[in-house]
Amino acid sequence: MINHHLPSPEPLHRAIARFGGVTVLVVGDFILDRFVSGVIERISPEAPIPVLHGRGEMLAMGGAGNVVSNIVSLGAAAIPVSVIGADKAGDDLMRMLGELGAETFGLSQQRDRMTSSKSRFSALNQQVLR
Template sequence: MIKHNPPSPEPLHRAIARFGQATVLVVGDFILDRFVNGVIERISPEAPIPVLHGRGETSTMGGAGNVVANIVSLGAAA
């Protein structure tokens, strides 16, 4: 039987504490992610795909924009 020691969270906590001191350059495309919420009530007779009756829509940052938002949430300055 192999005995495993649980990992210590301290190295991770120290690394996260230093995030505010780091300089980061994000290179990539800023993408707008759009999500349509709704109800599927039937399958299309023309093709075997669901027919969505849209009830709402949300938009969020995607691509490099999502990466930047995550870095800022960890304490970096934008």
């Protein structure tokens, strides 16, 4: 027999209401996600691939950075801990975390390391390359 009764959302609502007094340590891979949008007007003469003319770019935190963003959006504090590169992507992540109000003392920027990043390219709302 199938139980058609859904569990009450009240325990979840109570837990979220208490989340404001919590500090969460987030250890993981902090990734810079880059979304490039544009238009494809032709195919490359060197290979049968589309040529994307970039028209816009958006940066977002991926990986553990996305976790930090979600924690902060629920009203809790987050302390990110990781090693990232001393590069533009690492600087962008540090800036975005600071804008969220997250403490960044647990992040170490290393010159001999590249910050993990993913780029996604789209045209007409269709991803064409990652």
